[in-house]
Amino acid sequence: MIDAPQPPRPERQPPPGSTPAAVSPPRPTATAATTTASASADGAPAHRISPRQRAVALLVAGCFFMENLDGTIVSTAAPRIGASLGVSATAVGLVVTAYVLTLAVLVPLSGWLTARFGARRIFLTAIVLFTVASLACAAASSLGELVALRVLQGAGGAMMVPVGRLVALSGIAKPDIPRLVSYIVWPALIAPVAAPLLGGVITTYASWHWLFLINIPLGLVAFAVAWRLIEGGPVAGVGALDWLGLVWTSVGLGALTYTGHLLSDAHAPWPRAAGLGAVSLLLLALALRHLRRAERPLIDLGTLRTHSFRASVSGGSVFWISVSAVPFLLPLLFQEVFGWSAVRSGALVLFVFVGNIGIKPATGFLFGRFGYRAVLAASGVVLAGTMAGCAFLTAGTPLWVIGALVTLSGAARSTGLTGYNTLAFADVPQDRMRDANTLNATATQTAAGLGVAAAPVALRLGDPLTHHLLGHTSPALSYGAAFTLLALPALAATTGAVRLPAGTGDILRSRR
Missing domain, CATH: 1.10.287 (Helix Hairpins)
Structure with missing residues (x-):
């Protein structure tokens, strides 16, 4: 399906099980795979990611960005949407909930649909469904219509990313998975950070309809690229749903x-x-x-018997809770407690994005040099520490200190999520990749949804907690308590990372 110049594999390697002849070769041992992929004749890493594979990964990244952006950007426009449709701003929360619910419900179905109808057909259909539903959302004239259309939009989103990621990972050598996954993961980090600023700009200088209309050109480009790149037909012998x-x-x-x-x-x-x-x-x-x-x-749970996959799903899900809290709590702290404008607070939150991108060139070196156990543990400690640091921010804190703290938090988020998303496929055999991909996508989507909810829950607990401990409370103290509480999941993920056996993920490491 995707050109993968990896002798002695065939010149064109189809996705797992796409034809009766698609039988995966025996999986090499960690030592052999690492040695083969990480050293060429002159001792330098042998990069095996072809331009086509890189293009597929970037295509999936773009779809991931659209999906995540639409999950968060609508919240910033709730008052405008409510006023336009004649309902309260709180009622517009159903628009966000309907979308997130649909993603969570339909992601488990993506694996079977891919096997039954083929990756190409499902991926193209998902892009069309998402794009058309976005156009229809912009034309909605009532809350009921908008909620129903968001369900349709969520159905398209639920198919895009899991299917696209499965295509991107098909036939790739294990040591090349981290670099390929790093292309796909960054939109999940950027979209929640960019959404408050982008949503504020759109609703300030245009109408709320443009929150959905911006998906139209993105969807058209994605469809045109996918038409040329994505291949893969149905799997022979797929049973009934x-x-x-x-x-x-x-x-x-x-x-x-x-x-x-x-x-x-x-x-x-x-x-x-x-x-x-x-x-x-x-x-x-x-x-x-x-x-x-x-x-x-529907999903083969046998993949959970693979220790690295099980640890990645559990640790990554907990890590996601802390990750999701930062872009939610920081804008509220800046605006509600510090009294800053939406543009100023959104600009500072963008320093999370600076950390996400700034650390990317170094992630491969870090995991190759220090190993997955050490880097994942360090990511959890740094993320928890920066969240605890946010608890002590005040309106008088120098902007460069806030920027540095938020940038460091972004770097920890990026490194941790890249590690967990790549470790998930370290020891999974090729013939089980579809089930592993579906289960991992389901866990990630559920954790992301719960992570968004965890932030306001922690904020609600901040009042009684600070009042009980200090005898008084205030908005600033409540936010401080919320940041402290949400640092705990990151520490829990760190505990799981420390308990990983030595050498976990070594098959993915490319060393100079």
Whole structure:
């Protein structure tokens, strides 16, 4: 499917299982794979990522950016959208919730659809669906229409990234996965950071409709590029859809995501959210029980027996909670407590982006030199430390100090997420990549949704916590407590990283 000049592999390597003849060669040992891929005749790394593979990865990155941007940018325009549609700004929260819910519910289906209908057909269809739904969202005249169209838009988004990432990783040598994944991961870091500033500019100088119209040219370009690059037909012998697994999994993930939405609402009663959360966990337990027993499950949980994959999914999900909190809490702190303008606060938050991009050229060296266990542990410590540092910021803190702190936080976010997303596929055999990709995408999407909800929950807990500990409270103290609480997931991820066996991820490391 994608040109992959990796002797003795065939000249054109199809995606896993795309034809009956697509049988993966025996997976090399960590030592052999690392030695082969990391050294050429002159001792320098042998880069095997072809221009075509790089183009596919950048295409998926662009789609990832659109998906993540649409998940956050609408929040900044809630008052404008509400006034235009004749509803309250809080009611517009359904527009965001509908989109995030649809992503969480439909991502598990992406693996089966790819196998049944082929990566090319599903990926192109997803881009068309997302683009057309974006155009329709801009033309919506009522809240009900907008919510329904956001569900349609979310359906397209749920298919784009998991399918695209599977195509990008097909036939790639293990040591080249980190560099390829780094192309795909950065949009997930940039979109939440850029959304407040971009949304503020659009709603200030244009109408809220342009929040969706900006997807039209992006979607057209993505479709044209995908038409030329993406290949891959149906997999032979795919069984019928596991409807029972789909129902249990989708309803459970949907209930869990909606629980996060309730918890993020300052007026939602705790008992209702707790009850729905308990129901969602029960549904997910039933889903896991079914997936373990089914002959042809929707998602093969056997990939979790691979230690590095299991550690990546669990540690990466926890790490995501702290990552998602920074671009949510910082603009609120700057505007509500410091009294800064949306443009000034958005510009400072962009220093997270500076850290994301600035560290990228060094990530390969860091993982190659120090190993996954050490770098992931350090990323968690630095992220937790910078969040604790944000707890002590005041309106009088020098801007360069804030900028440096936020930049360091961005570097830790970027390094950690790149590590977890690449470690997930370190030891997964080629014939299990589709199931691993689907399960990893499901966990990541769910964690991202819960991470957005965790920030307002921590903020709500800040008042009683500071009042109990200090005998008084204030908005500044509440934000300080929230940042401190949200540093704990990063520390939890660090604990998991420290417990990784020595040599974990060595098959991915390219050393000079």
